[in-house]
Amino acid sequence: MAHVISDDCIMCGACQDTCPMSAITEGDGKMVIDADTCIDCGACEEGCPVGAISAE
Numbered sequence: 001m002a003h004v005i006s007d008d009c010i011m012c013g014a015c016q017d018t019c020p021m022s023a024i025t026e027g028d029g030k031m032v033i034d035a036d037t038c039i040d041c042g043a044c045e046e047g048c049p050v051g052a053i054s055a056e
C-alpha cells in the first residue's frame, strides 16, 4: 500500500517538503510517490492544494 498522486497534480511541489521519507519526486507531468519508500503516513495528503493525493 502507498499513497498515490492523480493527474489533477499541478506540480506545485508542496507535498515534497511534507514527506518524512522523501518519497515524492518530479515525474512526467506530475509528482510521483515511490511506492516502495512510502510508509502511508498521509502527511502529504493534507498539503495538496488540489486534493490530488489519496490512499491507493
Ligand code: SF4
Pocket: 003, 018, 019, 020, 021, 022, 023, 024, 033, 037, 038, 039, 040, 041, 042, 043, 044, 045
Ligand atoms: Fe510520504 Fe507519507 Fe505521503 Fe507516503 S503518505 S508519500 S510517506 S508523506
